Amino acid sequence: MEHIVEVKSLKTHFQTGEGVVKAVDDVSFSVKKGQTVCVVGESGCGKSVTALSLMRLISSPGEIVGGEVYFEGRDVLTLPEKEMRTLRGNEIAMIFQEPMSSLNPVFTIGEQLIETIIEHQLVTKKQAYEKSLELIKKVGIPRGESIMKSYPHELSGGMLQRIMIAIALSNNPTLLIADEPTTALDVTIQAQILDLLGQVKEEFGTSILMITHDLGVVAEMADYVVVMYAGKVIEEAPVKELFKNPKHPYTKGLLKSKPIMGRRQHTLYSIPGQVPNLADLEESCYFSDRCESCMDICRVRMPQLREEADKHHVSCWLYEEVVAQ
Amino acid sequence: SGSNDTTSEKPSETKDITKISDVVHKAEDKTKIPEAAKKRKDTFVAAISKPGGVFLPHFNQNGWDGNVYSVMFNALVKTDETGKQVPGLAEKWEVSEDNLTYTFHLRKGLKFSDGSPLTAEDVAFTITLLHDPAYAGFTDITRAYIKGRDEYKKGDATSISGIKVIDPETIEIQTEKVSVETLELIGGSVLSKAYYGKDYKKGNLEYLKELYAKPLGSGPYKLEEYIPGQEVRFTANEHYYEGKPKIERFIYKVTSGDTKLQLFQTGETDYDGFTANAETLEELKKLGFANINLYTGSAYSYLDINHKRSYLKDKNVRQALIYGLNRQQLVDAVLQGYGTVANVPISPVSWAYTDEVNQYKYDVEKAKSLLEESGWKVGSDGIREKDGQKLKLMYLAPNSGGTNDIFIPLAKENYKELGIELVPELLDFNAQLAKMKKGDYDLASVSTPMIGDPNDAVGGFHSKSPANDAGYANEKVDKLIEESVSVLDIEKRKVIYKDLYKELGEDPAVILLYYRKILNAHNARIQGFEPSAFTGILSSLPKLQIE
């Protein structure tokens, strides 16, 4: 299996009044053809920014300050804007996290769908319209025709999210970046969407980079999981391995926090403390503040991401031999 | 005149200010005439400001329409370069011994521009029309005191008894009161009875409105087309009594003050008047193709005094206001020297002009002592006061005209030195006049229109004159004014005016400022030009030629 996307030491920083927010700091991972990679992590840890960086859609005051992102062998970050454009929406499509503000309020849903199709495919308006109707139906929204004529503010959150999905799927992308695509959807529709994504993956060999909080979804969809914390990848492994054998204390905490149907507890477990301020990080393991098995070294040095078991990478001093000494 | 060879370069130093017209400069290089002008072989273009489209004598509401209609209509009596009344359509006229009956003899074979004859009937019709109760124009014919006027105007009479058509070329008009205005009023432009009187019914002049834009007259040119806001076009009238003008077409072109010079420079206009000052003159000279005329106009400027104010009733204060105002400096600064200090209320171009009056040379000390004499003492703030009242004068000035910027600071400074505070108040012209009528002012800036008869300028000083809003009262002046209008002989009147002006010098009714120079220029390709302070281009228009 070849790599569709290879992210190498990506760094995206924001210049703010408080200082430089290192939203993504030295992140590397890759997605193989036809694979689904899920990115999980505490909210605010840089997942969306990573996704946006792949699309080169970071706008001021943010800036990609380093690293490479190879898409099918080409470095996306140095591509001329024109070529980049042919990739966006076509080869790489993205579903944004906040659907309500992500659609243009003064154009109808139909116009926004059709234009995406026409931009990248040689079709007539009529054909594009047909295709759009089909897409709307595919994502499970009834009364396609009148939806095409509605404006974004007339639809519910879930419907908008599905419209975003429809737009992203409209050109059968090679890579689909989905930033929490199902958060606003109820489980039956979520199931339907997940099925749809599975289908697309099957049919077109699409790779999916999915950002989600729902570990259930991860379990269902992912082939491979990347766990991020404070702008860094702290653990990555194939899905089964990760669920079976989480290594990083943060990952463990996450899995423990998830409420599971039928297994009610009085209080849910939650990781104590806060994500550190990304604008003022000191040399240490960023999780050390909250870690239950924190050691002295954790407070002064940052562990490296290294392969621990087969394809299982983790960045934690607990697994470094050095510490043992 | 155009044949005057002396080219005086320094107009402000011209000693003899009575000189009417001095050609300052003749074109030096006719090759510089712009192409645009050369192309117009048979057309003369003169500039005009804002014609309004009422091209009918006695009915026009603005002066520019007057300029337009006077190209197309003739009056019985014309005004010459000195403001004297000379024969127009009337070859001659007689005034009876008692100065009450006027008999006009028309020229032979007069015709309107459509070829129809112009007779005494037309004259009678015109004068009758002006007496119509519905007549709403500005010609106040009642001041000619024609016999039977009231019976016609207010009563049922079908004609005016004082107007008698003797024969087609003779008309006699009887009046009831001697007045110097009479001749001008009854000797005005003549309208065709056949054309304008066709539908005439006493008390209804509505039908005339249709004809405002379709004038028919006997003047040198007839209307070809009027394009509102742009041009009035004329063609030569073959029936004109002095012969068809040599230039076939004549155009009045609407220009704006800001670009007059440029329009003339590029040959868009052949003739225009300009603000007289050294720079404009210099620019015009540089053109090379301009014949430039500079002469004193018939108008003058003054400061009106509100005599109803107790402190201004005092002759000393008024005299001090004149002595203390450096009028020569004003001429130098406001007019850049292109004018003369005025001491009599009539322009040097008029027959009535005299300089044998008090010259009121700038004299601060004299002014101060006059004020002291009247009890105005300098207060702690440098302003004079008397009986607890400060000598603060409210000065009204119209916001248009553009000289306020220069005039006000200078006058303020002058008066401050005397211990008088001048408080300027700028208003729109009409508002200023309204305020003056109400008497709510001390001094007010006024420029007269063109003055024909000297009485136009002084009539309002009569204490009984309805126009005397300012409240000036001087018995001697009253008497002299009455005298001056009851004789028609110019020589006799000259003497009366001399006395009158003297008296007005002693007991000033207004603060006279200056006579302005008039500057105009015409393209050298136009020949035969003799511009006049009283008639503008009109008197030379029929005689012009294009080179």
Place this chain on the structure above:
Amino acid sequence: MSEPLLEVKNLKKYFPIKEGIFKRTTSHVKAVDDVSFTIGKGEAFGLVGESGSGKTTTGQTILRLTEKTEGEVWYKGQNLHDLSKEELRKLRPSMQLVFQDPYSSLNPRMRVGEAIGEALLEHKLATKEDVRDKVLEVMELCGLAPYHIDRYPHEFSGGQRQRIGIARAMALQPDFLVADEPVAALDVSIQAQIINLFSELKEKRGLSYLFISHDLSVVEHLCTKIGIMYLGSLVELAPRDELFANPLHPYTKALLSAVPIPDPTVKRERIILKGDIPSPANPPSGCRFHTRCPYATARCEEEVPAFRDLGQERYVACHIV
């Protein structure tokens, strides 16, 4: 059951559908169509349902953010839809809302601290001096760090914004909270923290909730009574344990079966709903669910099932139950 705090009676909200240049109303989207339920003091009522089924609209109409079409909402003995603007305003702090979309519900030009603190000042729940402390306190409670206080909404990640929305509502110490998918955008750890917070407040302060969500595992955890909505109406209403143990309505069954299990090794058998999803503008005749119901009969196509009281606080609208 404790005394009712909120009583919703036959609530309806129709949105007009407008067409043509003159935007004439041609038909209506029946976003909420005859919904009734009660929430007791200290009770958390879970509202679950398909997206677009009218959950948000129900929540907003209850709080009178949009005017109802029909029905009554009794809160603390007052019909909210009869109150004057000022009376309603005074009542506002006690009933709060957490918006579904956190980003658009935050004023982009207002710093987080002010967004949370302004209402405290407005209702005199804090003074100028201590408002900042109170804000920091509630921020901490909702998992926000103190340094966030002077930031603008766009500088946050989606989950952080959601927490701002929660903090804003919580700061007023309401008695009743409509939480519209409050944890959907949160990572599980924070999610747990928030849910713990919610249940703690419920127990300690008797805070009541209308908790809108489609994450049944969360709902199960927090809510004691659950309503299932489909196409604008409630199809089932039951106490938590009964519902999870014994779902009656076919839609509820499908929902429960579709909840993903966070274990990649387990593959569950889902009830797949076939058929077209109907439109709320033009709902199917009879039982609205019949087009997708695996057990639908001819009767379901014709007759609208009544929302029957089965006793023990269980209600269901289905012919075959």
Place this chain on the structure above:
Amino acid sequence: MVTIVETKKEKMQKLQAIQTFSPWKSAFRSLRKNKFAMAGLIFLAFMFIFCFIGPFFSPYASGATNVAKMHQPPSSTHWLGTDQLGRDVLTRLMLAGRISLTVGLVSMVLSIFLGTVLGAIAGYYRGIVDSIIMRLADILMSIPGLPLLIILGAILAEWKISPDYRIYVVMLMLSVIGWPGLARLVRGQILGLREKDFMQAAEVLGLRDRRKIFHHLIPNVVPILIVVATLSVGGAILTESVLSYLGLGVIPPTPSWGNMMTAANSLMDFERRPWLWIPPGTAIFLTVISINMVGDGLRDVLDPKGKR
């Protein structure tokens, strides 16, 4: 865990120092960090010093005329030359600035205030309030300025208001009748903004209308207000000269930038005496620019996203 608590406390203390929530106050705080805005402010301050204190250092401050020295080009004695009455242009420029700056700023502030408040109220309440305010605006917008000003001039002259103060009265009245344009602009924006979710959020919080309008809606129309503000400062300075012309503004010999410029209104002055119009023009230009810089800075500061 202990350490966490400590650092948190430290941070809290650090934050306590800043005890305010007003978007306006915090904006002004950050304004100080904005280079553009500061440059603009410093420049404005400089202008004020130049105009209000400068004349004390000029030997020509009395404004005395000297006809003999009229129209002199810039020289070492008259740095910016002399005008048509031989007065020092530089000194007049400074004196003129006193009037022009005050008039420009005061009328800007006034009209912005009125326009914004009325527009916001109309847009926020809609319905009958909107109809009344907007129809009133229609009426005011339909009344041509010129006759109104002439009437004003006459009335003020009637009331014997000293010409020195008249300009301020007039500016006030101009703002009073000049609000409709801005009000319509603001209303238009508010109409869109009030439908946004964050306004629903404000409703849920039970905020008073006043707070909703001033703290939620108006900060969102600030960009347009800044444009209007910049435009209206320049506009007011130039309008003043038109007013002077109608006897409503300052009356000669008092100078203002506007009337210094209109005094040089012929092609002749244009070509031959640039020192008469370039200085006042430049002064207006620089004032407008610096107001705009402050405005842009303010916008950047209030606009969380536009930060550089």
Place this chain on the structure above:
Amino acid sequence: MKQFVVRRFLQMIPTLFGVSIIIFFLFALVPGDFLDSNLKLTPERAAELRALYGLDKPIIERYFTWLGGVLKGDFGYSLQYQESVTSLLGKYIWNSFILAIVTLVLTWTIALVIGIVTATKQYSWFDGVVTLFVFVAMAFPSFFFALLMIKVFSVDFAWLPIGGMTDTGSTATGFAYFLDVAEHMILPVLVLTLLGVGSLTRYFRTSMIDVVHQNFIRTARAKGLKERTVIYKHALKNAILPAITLLSFELPGLFAGAIIAEKIFSWPGVGSMYLGALEFRDYPVLMGFTMFLAILTILSNFLADILYAVADPRIRLK
């Protein structure tokens, strides 16, 4: 919506009445009347004329006389031009109208393009130059630009006519006439455009800056749309909404604002006629023209409101 339009339209009627009353009484308040400006009139004659013109009647009566006429479509009779106001305005208004329309189209096109470019390239050198230029245009009164252009283009280079609407004595018709007028229009239009474009550019720039930071612009980019489409379609439509309001006072403003340009360029427009009417207190003309402007203003505000509602789907009309 229909209801809104109808109601809004009906509201225009009382507004217009209000305007007419205010304007009428304002004009009556203006000191001086038509006859005051004539220095040569004797007071008796002036009184006689005042009666003939109906200026001696009480103001209320005059208003109703005027209103009665207007309701019959008769706007009265100009004192100064001795012509019915409608036909008089008819003669001049079209000249002003073409000037206004051409200027309007030009201003908007230029301002849109510049506004967008400066917004998307905020703080670039182009932005800087344009900004500087806009402020220069703001700092100098219109007559300066008019004079400057006349000097450069008409006198020095002699490319364009100095003023007027056609060549002196021109008898051109048809296309030749059109060309003639077009040539004369260039300078006045240029000056008016210069004056209007500055502020409009600022407005567009500001709205654009606001819009390009929105999330949906990011979405549009993510869809791979051309930058041109993103800006000129997605951003522009949002940015132009606030400008619709501007459009409503632009047109009436142009009529009123062109006065100076019309004067300097001797353009036979309604502006200079209006000034003259004001100077001479020609009330019927003043009332006529002012009412024309009022109707124009109110009508454009009405249209703007409707346009706004149609263009922005989020606005709910009640």
